[in-house]
Structures are given as C-alpha cells and as structure tokens.
Amino acid sequence: MFWRTRMMLVAVAALGFAAGPASASIADRTVVVALFDGFAPSMIRAGATPHLDKMRAEGAWSHRLAPVFPSVSLTNHTSFTTGCWPARHGILSNVFFDPKKGRFDHSYDADWRTGCETMWEAAERQGVVSAALQIAGRGSGTKGKLATYANRLRQHMTDDQVVERAIELLSMTGSDRPRLIALYFTGPDGAAHRHGTQSDEALAAARKSDAIVGKLMKAIRALPRGREATLIVGTDHGMIDVGPLINIGRIMIKHAIKGRVAAAGTSAYIYLDRDESVARVEKALAEYSAAFDVYRKGAHPAFARLGNGPRSGDLMIVAKPPHWIEGPEVFPDYAHMFGVTQVWPEIFTPPVHVQRAAHGYDPASVPQMHGIFYAWGSGVDRGKRLGRIGMIDVHPTVMKLLGLQPGKGAEGRVLPLGR
Numbered sequence: 151m152f153w154r155t156r157m158m159l160v161a162v163a164a165l166g167f168a169a170g171p172a173s174a175s176i177a178d179r180t181v182v183v184a185l186f187d188g189f190a191p192s193m194i195r196a197g198a199t200p201h202l203d204k205m206r207a208e209g210a211w212s213h214r215l216a217p218v219f220p221s222v223s224l225t226n227h228t229s230f231t232t233g234c235w236p237a238r239h240g241i242l243s244n245v246f247f248d249p250k251k252g253r254f255d256h257s258y259d260a261d262w263r264t265g266c267e268t269m270w271e272a273a274e275r276q277g278v279v280s281a282a283l284q285i286a287g288r289g290s291g292t293k294g295k296l297a298t299y300a301n302r303l304r305q306h307m308t309d310d311q312v313v314e315r316a317i318e319l320l321s322m323t324g325s326d327r328p329r330l331i332a333l334y335f336t337g338p339d340g341a342a343h344r345h346g347t348q349s350d351e352a353l354a355a356a357r358k359s360d361a362i363v364g365k366l367m368k369a370i371r372a373l374p375r376g377r378e379a380t381l382i383v384g385t386d387h388g389m390i391d392v393g394p395l396i397n398i399g400r401i402m403i404k405h406a407i408k409g410r411v412a413a414a415g416t417s418a419y420i421y422l423d424r425d426e427s428v429a430r431v432e433k434a435l436a437e438y439s440a441a442f443d444v445y446r447k448g449a450h451p452a453f454a455r456l457g458n459g460p461r462s463g464d465l466m467i468v469a470k471p472p473h474w475i476e477g478p479e480v481f482p483d484y485a486h487m488f489g490v491t492q493v494w495p496e497i498f499t500p501p502v503h504v505q506r507a508a509h510g511y512d513p514a515s516v517p518q519m520h521g522i523f524y525a526w527g528s529g530v531d532r533g534k535r536l537g538r539i540g541m542i543d544v545h546p547t548v549m550k551l552l553g554l555q556p557g558k559g560a561e562g563r564v565l566p567l568g569r
Contacts, residue, residue, distance in 0.1 A: 176553040179528050180320065180379040182366055183269070183332045183548055185230060185285060186359045187223060188339025188509065189522050190388035192347055193356040201364035202524060205383065209526030210534035210567045214517075217387045217541050219454045220417045220468075220510045221519040223339070224256055226386035226541055227286040231332065232266035233545030233560030237457030240264030244414035245477070247421055249460045253412070258303055260290040264459075265559050269548050270297040272557030273330045281319050283312045285334035299328055309335045313362050317369040320379070330552060335362060342389045346506040370527060378528035380551050384544055385521035387509040392472045394499050396441055399478030399491035405434040412463065413477035415510030419463025428464055435467065441497050442467045442475070453514045471516060473497070474508040530567045539565055 191213035194202060205211065218229045218236055220243050228234070228241040236242050240263055246254050254262055268287045270280035274297060281299035282288035289295045289303040299319060301307050307315070312333050319328050338355035345351040363383055370379040398411050398418055409422035409431075422428060428446065435444045445451060445466045448458035456462055469475050478491045488494075513519040523539060529551050542562035549556045550564045 176529070176551075178329075178376070178378065179551060179553070180327075180329045180331065180373075180377070181382065181548055181551045182316065182320065182370070182379060183330070183382045183384070183544075184335060184363065184366060185227065185333065186335045186337035186362075186383065186385050186522075188342055188387060188389055189337045189356065189359060189385035190342070190347055190518065191520065191522055192388075192518070193338055193342075193353060194522065195353065195356075198353065198357055199360040201360050201367055202383070202522070204367070205363065205381070205524040205526040206533075208532050209524060209530045210536055210565070211525070212523045212536035212539050213520065214536075214538040215384060215521040215523040215541065216513045216538055217509075217519055217521065219456070219512055220415065221387040221513050222415045222417075222510045223386050224286060227334070228263065228266075229541045230384060230386060230544050231268040231270075231285065231287055232263075233269075233542045233556055233562040234266040235455035235542060235561055237455045237459070238264075238559055238561065239266045240459070240461060242456055242461050243412065243417065243419065245412040246419055246461050246463075247410070247412055254461075258286040258288065260287040260296060261292055263287065267557030267559065268296065268332075269545050269557060270300075270330055270332055272549060272560075273552060273554060274298065276554045278330060278552060278554060279326060279328045280330040280332070281316070281328040282332045283307060283315055283334070285332050288332075297328075297332075298326075309358075309362060313365050317365065320366075320369050320373070330548070335359060337385065339389070342507045343505050346391050347389045348391075349506070352507075367526070380525065380527040380529055382544070382548060383522070383524040383526075385523075386541075388517075388519045388521045389507045389509050390471060390511070390516065390518040391506055392474045392508045394441070394473050394497050395505075396438070396467075396469055396473055396475040397490065397494055397496050397498060398467075398475055399481075400494055401435070401438070401496045403491055404496065405431070407431050407434065409464070411477050413475050415476075415508055416469040416471075416474050417510050418467050418475050418477070420465040420467065422464045431465060435465070438496065440470070441473045442469045451512070453512050468512070469510070471511060474505065474510075476505075525565075525567050534567070536565060
C-alpha cells in the first residue's frame with residue numbers, strides 16, 4: 151500500500167510538472183512576426199540564407215504561402231495581419247476608389263479597413279501588450295496608434311531601425327513588455343521589381359533580409375532562462391518576371407470609355423460613369439483577350455474573394471502573364487509629353503526596363519505568387535514541412551501561440567506547427 155501510494159504521488163507530481171510549464175510558457179510566450187515584402191521562394195539559395203535555412207531545419211516551414219487575390223502588397227498585408235479575406239476587410243487592392251472616402255493609394259491607415267481586427271488589436275483587447283512597427287494598420291488617422299508600442303503613421307522607420315527597436319522591446323522585462331511584436335521589412339520587393347527576381351540586386355536584398363532574421367534569432371536565444379519566444383517569418387506575395395505593359399490609359403482613350411481607372415500590378419478596376427454602358431466597354435475590351443481577362447462586378451472568378459461592395463469597380467481586368475498593368479499616373483512627365491496615353495500602343499514593352507518583375511496574378515494558377523513561411527522556437531516542432539497554407543492562416547496561428555482567441559472576423563485556420 152505504501153509503495154502504491156508513493157507511486158501515485160509520483161505520477162501526480164509528474165503530471166503536474168508536465169502540465170505546469172506548458173501552460174506557463176504559453177502565458178509568458180513572446181511571438182515575433184516579421185513580414186518581408188516580396189520574398190519569393192526562388193530567392194532562397196542554399197548557403198546564401200543561412201538563418202532561414204536554420205529556421206527550416208529547426209522549425210516548421212512552407213514555400214507555398216498562397217496570397218489572397220489580387221496578390222499585391224496592401225491587400226495581403228491586411229489579410230496577413232487580420233486573417234480575413236478582402237471582401238471582409240475591404241482593402242481590395244493597392245489602389246481603388248471608395249464612394250465616400252475617395253482614392254485609396256497604398257495607405258497604411260487602419261481607418262480604411264471595413265472590418266476585422268489586426269493581431270495586435272485583438273491581443274491588446276485581450277490584455278496582451280503588443281508592438282507594431284512600420285506595418286500596415288498599426289495606427290488610425292482618427293484613433294492614433296493601435297498597439298502600445300507603434301511608430302506613428304507618418305513616421306517612417308528603416309529596416310535597421312525596425313530590427314533595432316524590436317530587439318529592445320524583446321529584451322524588456324516587467325509587465326509592460328510586449329508579448330506580440332509585429333514587424334514590416336522592405337524585403338526583396340523593390341529590387342526584384344526593378345531588376346528581376348533572380349538579379350544580383352534581388353538576391354542581395356534576400357540576403358539582407360536573412361541577416362535581419364539572424365539578428366532576431368540571436369535576440370531570442372539571448373532571452374533569460376524561463377522566457378520563451380517564437381519567431382514567425384512570412385511575406386505578402388511572390389514575384390514573377392514580366393514583359394509587355396498594358397497601357398490602360400491609352401485603351402480608355404482609344405475606345406472613349408467614360409470612367410476612371412485604379413490599376414496596380416496586374417489588375418485594374420474600371421469605375422464607369424453613369425451614362426456609360428458596361429456591355430459596350432466589355433465588347434471593346436474583348437479585343438485584348440490575349441493580354442487580360444475582364445470580369446463584371448459580382449461575377450469575379452472563384453479565386454477572388456472581393457465581394458461586390460461599392461469599392462469594387464464596374465469591371466475588373468486581370469492581366470495574363472507575362473503582361474502587367476499600371477495606370478497613366480505612374481508614367482514620367484516626359485512620357486506624357488510624348489503622348490503615352492494618346493498615341494503609344496495599347497500593349498507594349500517599355501523601351502527602358504522600368505519594371506522587370508511583378509505580382510498580383512491569381513495565386514491558384516500562377517504558383518510564382520506563393521511566398522515563404524517559417525516558424526521557429528517555442529511551440530514549433532523541428533523540421534516540419536507544411537503544405538500549401540493561406541495568407542489568412544497566419545493571424546489565427548499567431549493568436550494560438552499567444553494562447554488568445556483570434557480577432558473579430560478572422561476566417562483562417564490554425565496551422566499545425568507543433569504538438
């Protein structure tokens with residue numbers, strides 16, 4: 151009886167030891183989320199990205215992080231941080247028109263969102279101190295900053311400043327230290343746009359991003375005993391090299407289409423004047439079926455979760471690779487002086503390489519739109535390869551790691567990072 155009782159006590163103690171640290175670590179776990187713009191899997195090179203390689207070996211990863219459509223930055227930044235499809239959060243592209251607010255153009259102001267909470271808003275609401283640095287939606291024009299630690303909307307931070315501040319926040323002690331630290335970095339996006347996805351410049355930007363990952367990993371390893379942290383690294387979209395440009399301004403003028411255009415990357419919304427015929431414009435645009443597809447409002451393709459609200463144009467055109475599209479406002483003054491929207495071809499390859507790579511295509515049929523996802527540290531199994539995951543899955547996964555409920559409106563699933 152003595153030995154049986156003793157064995158029962160040992161078993162109970164063991165169970166308590168096993169359960170105690172798990173729940174305590176979740177309650178004390180810090181999650182660092184780093185979003186690198188335009189980081190395509192093709193930019194990962196053996197030996198050139200040692201810290202991401204380390205994350206892959208010691209954590210969970212996927213090179214099939216599928217963006218929402220259109221696979222452009224602001225739409226996906228918002229889906230990444232809220233776990234919502236565009237129809238719910240309202241950021242339908244990098245550029246669009248709202249009948250009341252006017253033109254949206256790459257704004258980071260959370261007031262443009264029509265629904266959903268970012269991960270830091272949801273965490274703060276549940277009592278968890280958070281930080282949001284340089285990332286879209288970190289602040290509101292009417293409410294101010296939406297995380298305890300956040301740079302102002304009009305205050306720009308460089309990548310070096312962001313990582314330096316993140317390490318300071320990570321090393322804080324006391325009840326005011328943030329347990330969620332969300333970060334944005336420029337990544338390889340700009341270099342790839344200008345020089346191509348496999349250019350020396352783009353790969354150099356990928357190596358710089360990897361070095362930032364290394365600094366964050368080092369800071370996490372340096373945390374005092376008993377402090378646990380998880381690092382999540384993701385991107386907003388992949389990239390693909392492109393060729394001919396769809397000169398939408400010229401097309402609008404040539405066919406006397408009455409309305410306005412909001413174009414970004416590889417798609418454009420056309421908002422027609424009241425006296426313009428949708429059917430007439432559809433017929434005119436059918437001439438360019440080799441370069442792009444045309445969809446009516448409310449009849450978008452299945453891969454697009456855009457809804458049919460007032461921000462969606464009467465028509466949407468979606469370029470076919472390797473075509474890309476931008477509005478007339480992106481052309482330099484000299485191009486307009488020489489009649490870029492008056493006499494230049496509707497489809498042409500620019501004489502100078504103003505853009506060698508783009509994104510925005512359907513992620514279902516153009517796998518190059520997929521990006522990278524890595525998770526490492528507390529709560530993550532070693533060497534776990536994930537399959538195709540969605541941009542909206544990041545938010546609920548981060549909230550689960552923090553032991554919190556997903557934000558209001560979140561539609562994604564929790565990724566199986568650990569047991």
